[in-house]
């Protein structure tokens with residue numbers, strides 16, 4: 001099968017319609033690169049199980065309608081209803097609608113600075129098609145900086161909403177975090193859909209951790225049933241810096257989450273865990289890539305999935321230990337619970353080791369609910385459904401126990417419970 | 429007086445293998461029965477069939493509990509009706525909190541009996557009291573069900589569940605195996621505390637030791653899926669001394 005193709009002429013026209021707010025040159029560059037790259041097809045190893053065809057179809061239909069560029073003035077800040085996560089999680093929320101930031105001010109402007117990406121920042125130029133498409137259609141890059149030594153106690157929340165009700169079915173978001181030396185920050189990234197129409201959102205977030213910085217990052221994906229979402233978190237980890245990352249996938253039709261972590265200096269420590277719940281015909285693909293360029297450093301990736309219906313999930317994590325990166329300690333695991341025999345998981349935790357003195361382990365499992373445990377619970381008077389729910393929750397519990405952002409724990413636990421209830425009650 | 433448990437000519441299979449082969453047993457209210465027998469004779473099978481394990485298929489025979497056809501009930505319904513199985517191999521369930529399960533089990537039964545749910549305070553008080561009777565550290569409440577418990581701790585946890593649920597019919601499958609001497613006494617105390625004229629207890633055991641603490645009314649020998657011999661408590665002593673061969677020989681003669 002050929003790689004899915006977005007019509008370049010229509011794309012060029014859409015790019016031309018965007019106002020020149022300083023990004024035009026970079027957009028044109030991205031457009032030219034995209035012409036060569038296109039979107040990845042299923043012949044590429046990293047995309048074997050995930051076809052971007054729905055994203056292409058949505059993009060082409062949207063581009064063909066010659067959409068007017070959505071600009072910041074188009075989204076009045078009082079029109080967007082308060083979202084559940086905003087109510088439940090005490091955070092400094094920044095709202096984005098279809099990639100455009102609604103003009104919220106931060107309650108704590110003295111410490112965190114928000115602005116436009118400096119024009120000399122070349123990070124928009126990337127070597128993959130999804131990033132080029134994102135850069136070509138981007139209105140603006142939001143740049144969030146935490147200065148050296150500052151500890152931000154209230155998490156920064158990113159509300160990434162999509163509303164496709166007025167033909168705005170494609171939206172691109174790009175955010176850069178610059179966390180200064182020794183600074184500390186919590187981030188909650190919450191994806192959601194405000195309309196039921198088909199839509200495609202492309203989100204790229206960069207996270208730069210300077211020496212000794214500490215970031216706790218939660219991605220909470222609660223998109224609607226018609227949402228296609230491709231997300232990328234690109235992390236650069238400085239010396240002795242640490243990252244706690246948790247990813248929770250609850251919604252979406254077709255979701256791809258790429259997390260790329262680059263360890264460029266010694267002493268860094270990364271724990272990435274995640275949970276994906278899928279049912280119906282959902283497709284959720286998590287791809288992690290961890291580059292251990294220098295040792296000693298530690299990385300852990302532990303994801304769990306619960307699949308029902310005809311859902312399909314993909315897990316791939318690859319840790320590469322470079323030559324000379326001695327003292328690297330890398331571990332990866334992926335455990336899956338299949339509640340239906342029609343659900344499918346493709347899992348592959350991988351290690352590529354070029355150094356000598358390393359400690360590495362990886363493993364994956366796929367299984368059903370434990371019959372012996374089910375009978376044990378039932379023999380105590382718990383009915384079969386409740387017993388299934390208990391065991392399914394127990395399976396998810398280890399991720400919740402290690403949630404990166406403590407302030408979000410109650411909300412996330414509640415949302416997971418709601419979804420598990422739906423999942424377990426759904427006929428398999 | 430009607431029997432609490434009445435099993436008549438029970439035949440079961442698992443997969444294609446026949447296990448229980450014409451087993452009959454009657455347990456009256458207030459009685460304690462001991463079931464002994466060689467490894468693989470079908471003791472755990474009997475216990476699991478009574479508890480409703482769906483892998484065991486009943487091919488013929490009847491099981492009546494308090495006048496009801498037990499075989500029609502799902503495992504959870506049997507539990508709520510007052511049947512408790514102490515597992516020979518209690519299952520570890522990481523991620524399900526021990527206290528959470530205990531409370532859910534108690535409440536499932538209460539709801540079934542039209543009683544209000546137990547409140548958190550009352551539950552803790554009751555659980556602590558039962559645990560102290562069994563010499564269990566209250567810390568076990570906060571652990572995953574049987575998760576990482578030693579063999580003896582798992583058995584005590586079974587008895588704790590029994591003590592909380594106060595079953596009418598308790599079937600304890602080798603609850604005495606793997607217990608140290610103090611634990612055996614504590615477990616026996618827990619079981620004896622449950623004895624009453626309107627309850628019955630079936631002890632599956634390999635050893636006479638437990639029966640020194642809990643005196644049985646009847647002792648049965650199970651072999652190859654049926655009861656070969658029944659007697660009073662002296663039968664257990666005789667078995668301890670002479671083994672099972674004479675029972676088999678006597679039965680085939």
Ligand SMILES: Nc1ncnc2c1ncn2[C@@H]1O[C@H](COP(=O)(O)OP(=O)(O)OP(=O)(O)O)[C@@H](O)[C@H]1O
Nearest residue numbers: 442443445447466467468469470471472473474516
């Ligand atoms: N799933 C199964 N498939 C085939 N045979 C089985 C299965 N489960 C149990 N059996 C057989 O049923 C027989 C009775 O087993 P059971 O566990 O009831 O014995 P037991 O009397 O409790 O033995 P023990 O004293 O060792 O606990 C054994 O021969 C056992 O191998």
Ligand SMILES: [Mg+2]
Nearest residue numbers: 471472473516
């Ligand atoms: Mg047994």
